[in-house]
Amino acid sequence: MPVVKSTAADVDTYLAGLPDDRRAHATVLRDLCRTELTSYSEVMAYGMPNYQYSGKSEIAFAVQRNYLSFYLMREDVREAFAPRLAGQDTGKGCLRFRGSAGPDVELVRDLLRAVAAEPGGRVC
Numbered sequence: 373m374p375v376v377k378s379t380a381a382d383v384d385t386y387l388a389g390l391p392d393d394r395r396a397h398a399t400v401l402r403d404l405c406r407t408e409l410t411s412y413s414e415v416m417a418y419g420m421p422n423y424q425y426s427g428k429s430e431i432a433f434a435v436q437r438n439y440l441s442f443y444l445m446r447e448d449v450r451e452a453f454a455p456r457l458a459g460q461d462t463g464k465g466c467l468r469f470r471g472s473a474g475p476d477v478e479l480v481r482d483l484l485r486a487v488a489a490e491p492g493g494r495v496c
Contacts, residue, residue, distance in 0.1 A: 377419035378434075386421060394435045397474040401433045401442060404477065408484035411491055425491040431484065439468040442480060448493045449486045456482075 380386035383402060387395050398421075405423050406414065409431065412423040420434035420443075432443040443466045444450055450457065450465070456479060461468040469475045487493070 378416070379419070380416055382416055383414055383421045386416060390435055393472070394440070397440050397469070398433065398435055400477065401440070401475055401480065404475075404480050404484055405431060405433075408481060408488050411488070428492070428495050430487055430491075430493075430495055436468075439470040440475060442467045442469065442475060444483055444487075445495045446487050446493050447495070448490075449483060452486060453483060 378386050378389070380389060387398055387402065390398060402414075402421060405412075405421075409423045409425075412425050412430070415422050415424055417424070417429055418432070420432050422429040423431040430445050432445070434441045434443070439461075441463075445465060457467070460476075460479070461470065467476075467479075
C-alpha cells in the first residue's frame with residue numbers, strides 16, 4: 373500500500389498499484405479532476421497524482437495508509453470554502469476521506485470548479 377511517495381511514472385501506473393477498494397476511491401478523484409480541470413496537466417509529482425496549471429501544482433491526491441488525501445494547494449479557494457470545510461477532516465492544505473464511503477464527491481466537485489474558474493490563483 374503506497375504512503376504518499378509512489379515511484380509510479382504516471383497516474384495509470386499509480387492507480388494500478390492500489391488495492392481494488394482504494395483504487396475505486398482514487399479513481400473517483402481522478403475522474404473528477406480530469407472532468408473539471410480541463411486546462412490543467414495531469415502529472416506525477418512528489419510521488420502522487422498532481423494537476424498543474426502553468427507548471428504549478430494546484431491539486432493532488434494520494435492514498436495513505438488509513439485514508440485518502442485530497443490536497444488543495446489554492447489558499448484562495450480554501451478561504452472561500454472555509455464554512456464548508458469546517459466540518460471536514462482536514463490537515464494543512466488537505467482533506468482526508470476515511471473509511472469505505474470514499475470522497476465527498478459534491479464537495480470535491482465544487483472545490484475543483486472553484487479552482488478551474490480562476491486557474492493560477494494563490495498557491496501556498
